[in-house]
Structures are given as C-alpha cells and as structure tokens.
Amino acid sequence: MNVTKLLFLNFIRAKGFVIALTVLGLAGLLSLYIGKTFIENHQKNIQKTAQTQQETIDRYVKFENKEMGLLLYYLKFGLVNEMPNLAGLSIGQRDINPSTMSVTIRNLEEQKYNTELHNPMYQLLGNLDFSFVLIYFFPLVIIAFCFNALSEEKESGIWKLLCSQTDKPFLVIVQKIIIRWVIVEILLVMLLFIAQIYLQIPFDFVWITFCLVAILYVLFWFALCTWIVSFQKNSNQNALLLLICWVLLTIVLPATANAFVTNTYPTQEAFETLIESRDGYHKKWDLPKEPTLQKFKAHYPQFADFQHPENKDFSWLWYYAMQQMGDDDAQNAVKQFKNKLAYREQLSKTIGYFLPTIHTQLVFNQLAQSDLANQLKFWEALEQFHEKKRLHFYPKIFSDAPVLQENWQQWKLTFFESQIPINWIGSILPILLITMAFLMWAMFQLRKIIVE
Amino acid sequence: MTIKYAIIIAEQVIKQFAKSKNTRLIFTFFLVFLGFALWIGEQERQHHQELATHYSQEVRQRWEASPDKHPHRMAHYGYVAFRQKFPLSFFDFGMDAYTGKSVFLEAHKQNTVNFSEAGHSSSLLRFGQISAAMILQLLVPLFLFFLGYDLIAKEKEQGILKLLFTQGISWQTLILGKTLGLFLTSLFILVPTALFGLILLFFNGFEVDTLSRYGLLILVYALYFFIISLIAVLVSAQSQTAKSSLIKLIGCWLFLMLILPRIAQVIGQNVYPAPSKIAFDKTVEGELIKQGDSHNPDDPYYKALKDSVMKAYRVDSTHKLPFNYAGLVMKEGEKLSAETYNRHQARLVEIYENQQNVLRLTAFVNPFLAIKNISMALTGTDFQSYNHFQTQAEKFRYQLAQTMNELQIKHISNKVKNSADKNAKLDRQEWRNFPDFKHHFLTISSIFDAEKISFAALFFWIVLLFIPIRYANQWFKII
Numbered sequence: 001m002n003v004t005k006l007l008f009l010n011f012i013r014a015k016g017f018v019i020a021l022t023v024l025g026l027a028g029l030l031s032l033y034i035g036k037t038f039i040e041n042h043q044k045n046i047q048k049t050a051q052t053q054q055e056t057i058d059r060y061v062k063f064e065n066k067e068m069g070l071l072l073y074y075l076k077f078g079l080v081n082e083m084p085n086l087a088g089l090s091i092g093q094r095d096i097n098p099s100t101m102s103v104t105i106r107n108l109e110e111q112k113y114n115t116e117l118h119n120p121m122y123q124l125l126g127n128l129d130f131s132f133v134l135i136y137f138f139p140l141v142i143i144a145f146c147f148n149a150l151s152e153e154k155e156s157g158i159w160k161l162l163c164s165q166t167d168k169p170f171l172v173i174v175q176k177i178i179i180r181w182v183i184v185e186i187l188l189v190m191l192l193f194i195a196q197i198y199l200q201i202p203f204d205f206v207w208i209t210f211c212l213v214a215i216l217y218v219l220f221w222f223a224l225c226t227w228i229v230s231f232q233k234n235s236n237q238n239a240l241l242l243l244i245c246w247v248l249l250t251i252v253l254p255a256t257a258n259a260f261v262t263n264t265y266p267t268q269e270a271f272e273t274l275i276e277s278r279d280g281y282h283k284k285w286d287l288p289k290e291p292t293l294q295k296f297k298a299h300y301p302q303f304a305d306f307q308h309p310e311n312k313d314f315s316w317l318w319y320y321a322m323q324q325m326g327d328d329d330a331q332n333a334v335k336q337f338k339n340k341l342a343y344r345e346q347l348s349k350t351i352g353y354f355l356p357t358i359h360t361q362l363v364f365n366q367l368a369q370s371d372l373a374n375q376l377k378f379w380e381a382l383e384q385f386h387e388k389k390r391l392h393f394y395p396k397i398f399s400d401a402p403v404l405q406e407n408w409q410q411w412k413l414t415f416f417e418s419q420i421p422i423n424w425i426g427s428i429l430p431i432l433l434i435t436m437a438f439l440m441w442a443m444f445q446l447r448k449i450i451v452e
Numbered sequence: 453m454t455i456k457y458a459i460i461i462a463e464q465v466i467k468q469f470a471k472s473k474n475t476r477l478i479f480t481f482f483l484v485f486l487g488f489a490l491w492i493g494e495q496e497r498q499h500h501q502e503l504a505t506h507y508s509q510e511v512r513q514r515w516e517a518s519p520d521k522h523p524h525r526m527a528h529y530g531y532v533a534f535r536q537k538f539p540l541s542f543f544d545f546g547m548d549a550y551t552g553k554s555v556f557l558e559a560h561k562q563n564t565v566n567f568s569e570a571g572h573s574s575s576l577l578r579f580g581q582i583s584a585a586m587i588l589q590l591l592v593p594l595f596l597f598f599l600g601y602d603l604i605a606k607e608k609e610q611g612i613l614k615l616l617f618t619q620g621i622s623w624q625t626l627i628l629g630k631t632l633g634l635f636l637t638s639l640f641i642l643v644p645t646a647l648f649g650l651i652l653l654f655f656n657g658f659e660v661d662t663l664s665r666y667g668l669l670i671l672v673y674a675l676y677f678f679i680i681s682l683i684a685v686l687v688s689a690q691s692q693t694a695k696s697s698l699i700k701l702i703g704c705w706l707f708l709m710l711i712l713p714r715i716a717q718v719i720g721q722n723v724y725p726a727p728s729k730i731a732f733d734k735t736v737e738g739e740l741i742k743q744g745d746s747h748n749p750d751d752p753y754y755k756a757l758k759d760s761v762m763k764a765y766r767v768d769s770t771h772k773l774p775f776n777y778a779g780l781v782m783k784e785g786e787k788l789s790a791e792t793y794n795r796h797q798a799r800l801v802e803i804y805e806n807q808q809n810v811l812r813l814t815a816f817v818n819p820f821l822a823i824k825n826i827s828m829a830l831t832g833t834d835f836q837s838y839n840h841f842q843t844q845a846e847k848f849r850y851q852l853a854q855t856m857n858e859l860q861i862k863h864i865s866n867k868v869k870n871s872a873d874k875n876a877k878l879d880r881q882e883w884r885n886f887p888d889f890k891h892h893f894l895t896i897s898s899i900f901d902a903e904k905i906s907f908a909a910l911f912f913w914i915v916l917l918f919i920p921i922r923y924a925n926q927w928f929k930i931i
Binding site for chain 1: 485492496503507511514518519521525528529530532546547549550551552553563564565566569570571572573574575576577578579580586591594598695698702710711713714717718720721726727730731732734800804807835838869870871872873
C-alpha cells in the first residue's frame, strides 16, 4: 500500500500544516519554560521561608527568653505543601493558594486563610502552562488538520476519481485522519518527553496516567472531528461546526458549569468562620476566667492539673485557653465550610465525566496536586501540624519551662506530602468512552458512503 | 453620494444576514446566553451584597454591644471590613473572583484581604466565568469575524467586485458600507443586552453616576464592535479568497484573545518582579524592628520620646504625667508602623500597576485588552477598585487603633496596672461613638485617569484602521 506513504508526503508538504505544528511545538516549549519558572519560584519561596523561620526563632529566643508563653506568642512555624514537579505542567490553583504557611500556636482560624501576595490581573488571565496548550491549542490544530479531510476531496473533484478506483473510498479518509493523528500524537509525546527531562518529573504511575490522559484527549478531538466529517458537509460548514464545538467545550460549557457549581454550593460559611473565631477569642477577655478554663480543660483533659494563679489578672494558661476558644467556637462553621468545598470539587468532577476538557484539566490538577482537593488536604495537614505544636508547647508554657532548655534548632520547616490515590478507571474511562462513542458513530456514518 | 451608497450597501449586508437561518439561530443563542449571564451576574451580586450587609451589621452590633473595657482591648478586638460590589459588577465580573472579600482589622497589624472566590473554587474557575462582558468581549467578536470574513472576499472571488467598481463605487464606499452593515448587525446583540441590563439596574436603585458609567460602558462596547467589524471587513478586502480571510481572522482572534494576554503577563512579571508575601513581610518587619517595640514603654527607641515628654511637663516619672503615657507610646508606634507598611504597600501596588501597564500597552496591538481594562474599571471590578477598598480598610484600621489610643491617653490613669484593672475600663458608649466602616466607590473621573492608556489605545485603533481605507486604492486588489 503506497497510499499511506503518499498521503503522508502530501500532508508533510503542505506548508500550513508544518507551520501549525511548529507553532504548537513552540507554544508547548514556552509553556514548559513557564512551568519550570513556577517551580523554581516555589523552591525559592521555601528557602526564604526556612531562612526567615530560623532567623525569627534565633532573634526571639535571644531577646524574649524570659517567658515561654510570650515567646510562643511570636514564633511562627512553617508547613510546606510539597509541590510535585508535575505541577509545572498543570499549575491549577497553586498560583492562588499559598504553598507555604507559617503559623503561630495561637488561634489557627485567624491565620489559615491568609493569602499570598498576587497581582489579581495575572490570576484572571491565567497561566500559559502545558495543560492550557494541550486543552486549548491542540484541538484547534486538530480541527485545522481534519475539517476538510473529506470535503476537500469532494470539492476538488478527486473524490469521484477515488470512488471509481476503490470500493472502500472511506478507508482513504480514515487513513488520512490516522496519519494526522499519529503526527500530532508524536508531537505530544515529544513534548511530554522533553517535559519529563526538563522538569525532572519522576517516571511513575502518576506520570503514566498523566501522559495517557493527554494522549486520550488528543484522540478525543480526532474522534470528534471524524464524527463531524462523517456527516459529509462542505468545508465551511465543517469548520464552523468544529469551531462551535471548540468554543462550547473550552469556554461556554465550563464557564456555565462553574456558575452552576458556585451557585449550588455558596460559601457564606467563610464569613461565619471569620466572625465566630474572632468573637470566640476576643470576647473572652471580658468574661470570667473560670468558664473559659473549664472549656479548655474539657478539650484537653491532660492539662487539667494546671491552674490559673489566684488573684492574678493574667496567666498564659488563660491566654492560650482564650485563643483555643477562637478555634473551638468556629468549628461548626469550619466543618460546614470545608464540606461545601469538598462538594464543589465533587460536583466539578461529576460534570467533568461528560466534558473531556473539564475532565482532562481536573485529572491533570489532581495528579499535579494543584486542585482544590489538595488544598483541603493541606488545610487538614495544617490543622494537625498546628495541633502538634500546641500539644508540644502547651505543657511547657503552663509550667513556665525555661526557654533556653528547649532545643530550638529542631524547629525547621515541615513538609507535607499528600498521597494521591490514582484512580485509573475514573481518570481514563470517561474520556475513553466518549471518544469510542464518537469514533463508532463516525465509522457507522462513513461506512454508509459506499452503500450510496 | 458616498454616504448614500454606503448606506445602501449596509442595508444589503443586514438583509443578507437576516435571511440566513443559521445567523438568526446564533443571534438567538447570543441573546439568550447574554440574558442568562446578566441575570446570573445580578443574582450573584445580590447574594454577595446580602451577605456583606448581613455580616457588616453583625460586626457593628457586636462592636457596639461590647461591654465596658480598656480601649486597647477594643483595638485588638478590631473590626471586619467587607467589600461591597459595585452596582454594575453584574455586567463584568472582572478580577473580583480573584480578590479577597473581607479583611480583619486590628491594632498593630495589617492583615491580608481574604476569602476570594478563587480560593474556594475548583479548577473549573480557570476556564473563565460567564458574564455579559466575557461574551461581548470574547465570543461576539468571533461571531462577527464569521459573519464578516467573506463580505468582500466572496465578491472578489465571484467577480462581482469588478462590476461594482465599474458602476462608480469606490473602495472607501464599499468598506464603509460593509463595515456599517456588520456593525449595525452587532447592535442587534448589544442594544437588547444593554436594555436588559438597564432593567436589572433599575431594580438595584441606580444613581446618576452609575447610570452615566453604564452609558459610557455600552458606548465603549459599541466602539469595540465597530473596530472588530472594521478589522473583519479590511481583512476580507485584503484577502484573495474567502477561505484565507477566514483563516486570518480566526488566527487573529486566537492570538489576540488567548495567546497575547498570557505572553504579555509573562513579560510583565519578568520585567517588574513582585515580592512574595514572605519577602514583603520580612522587609517590613526588618524596618519595624529597628523602630522598637511600642508595647514596651521602656524600649530604648522610645527613651528619647520619654525624655522629651518628661522634660516638657517637668516631671521625673512618666507616672506623674497628666495623661496615659503607655497610650502615647502606642500611638507613636502605630503611626510609625503604619507609615512603614503603607510605604511598602504603595511600592507593591506600584509594581502591580507597572505589570498591568505592560498589559495595557499591548492594547495598542490588541484592542481586546483595551476593552477588557475599560470595562472592568467602569464596572468597578478592576485592580484600582480593589486597591481602593484595601486603602479605605487600612485607613479605617488606623483610625480605629488611634482613636482607641487617644481614649487611653485621655481617660486611663497612669496608675492602673494593666487592662484588667477596674479603673482601666471605659464606658461602652465610647464604642458607639466610633463610626461604622463604609466602603465608598471610586468616582468616574479617577477611572479616566487610571485607564487613559486604554482609552488612548481605542482611539489609536480607530485612527489606525482608517489608514488602509484612505490608501485602499493602492493597497487592495480588485481581483
């Protein structure tokens, strides 16, 4: 069969195709550079945080070493939400939610939601990361390659010639599309290969899943194009229909889905959390000390033996008990708030099962640990981290342990690494099924051509 | 004569569009979609307003209900400021999803504005939000390109163009006529949208300022559509075939709407690097440490202040001063730290402004960014508006802290041990005297000032596009 070779040469010799592939490749490379910069900035930020933490601890231990309680008022401990290098390919929400948090052992709710400094205009415009290039640009090139696969032959009169020479002319069309598919996939795999080396992404199941979903996403668009082509409309109509598909899948439907998710689960609990935790702590200053202390000891029975010194206006036990109330009083609102966010993530995923663009982005972000689910896990890790610090320091504060006996060198940055359960079926099946459906429908349509 | 012919051509264009069933279908889709977007936008705005009002009242009530206490405790209890949404924000969400909505205001400390929608969203948000602005800025131009790509190129292909020119029609007439036709067609989308928006606006108690901003907003969109129509017709005139015209226009749309803004952003970030939070805090803290600790009346830095005050009042101990000395020290400390913070904050805002100016400047090659910036500014959803809120909140925070310090200076005796002392309590009436936080919006004149580059870019485009019309005879081929 020399037809394949001819079709291939025909494709490669078309100037437009080569330009399109080059532009796509360059956009891909640019996106890798942007991803690399993003990861490097994250690393720099970690270094800076570690350095600051060290310096702050050293300074305060030197100058505020009379009371443990006062010292811990100032000291901040950092937790890093570890970012896999894969996040360079799919930045997701990582440019919005801070990846390092430094907190004191005081009221956590007042610190948990603090944000990084960002130029909101840039967040609005979004990142030109690899996932963007794949989800938005690849389909356009695929559309340009395929929209006239059949109509071009018809419009130039070659189709009739072809029909007279073979009894299965649609196979030529299928072959044409397969050649284009293989070439685009080769470009994709090349980019992924470069990405893996350039961003030093470990070769593991996460990476394999990522690559598979990327490859499937490209296949999905070829399937969609073949399906449109199989209706045998003219070139202009095909181009229009495919472009409408693109606008719907990448802009209109995801934006509608987002509006739906946001309105289904509004998050007024955020404000509630803020107000409750503020009052939970600050109000206690003007209330009798005993109830606060009782509540605190009910929360931590192990500290029941510590007493507030009689006739004293202030003690660190009372102070940290008040701080604790800020967190305890907001617990209800916090729980509801976190649930809402989890529902939002779940609903988005469910919608994604039906829309490959959303699905691909969500799976990418999940694998790159740059999604909302990761942020929720990080918050939980931060809560545990904070609690651990409290449990370590509370007895020392309450017993007024000497500051200089503590080993302050041990308090380095802590790293949180979240485990992502790889859900092969959930990641691959939805997009695979949709792709197969389009392909089968397209084949059914194309077969009809000989019958006519 | 030219104008008369141009109008005839425009009429033909509109009639031709009106005949097509597909075009009518897409028009209907756009109108429904825009209506939906406006309605959703207004719902979300109202929802936010209700929450913000509810919680602002809650904060006020709790503030006023606070018992008698030491004023410095009140300064630490602080306040929470909620950002109001501008009445026009239903039209364009701008960067509101990415900016915080509320900020906790307390003495000695400038907290970040937290709880942005983006922080609570799944990755879906990054595909964009449905708003009338998004549809009008992004999707309608694509549609206009689709309608306009063959307006001249097709006639060229069919040889009708030659015929027209033999009848005495000039390039200028043809281009103007076709552009006018396409532009007027686009008004069939813009005008109903504007009217529906106006109805929604009536329901939320409109003011003259809001209304004039809305009028200007619609005008700017009309201007944008005119530029888009002109681009479509000019590309069509320049192209040999309708197909190549379409490819050029779609390529143009992709480059301008999707690629260029993101590239401009990378450039802006590299030319004007902004500090991270940790770096920013470190710089501010470094300066504050040098200034000393205002909570500690014996701090060496404040020794000079102490000496001069004691000298002025001719006493040998601060306890003998006729006012509360600790309060004075804290007032001084608050002043110094706020000044330091504001200086760094202003520098940070300047970096962000510079970064955004890189984007603004690209409007000279990309009209999309001009309309994007102007639209956000007019609907109060741009960085300027956000920063304006942040500045007001900080000013309020400063006033709160200083008012409490002054109450302490005036009413608290130097002899009280600490804030728990019974003599250190002030009557709760004092809290009521302190006014509530009120978020004011920017006025229209500050918008012109902030967006002068974008307005200039829009006019530049109009002028620029009239150059090829002027030289059409030399530049464009009839066949």
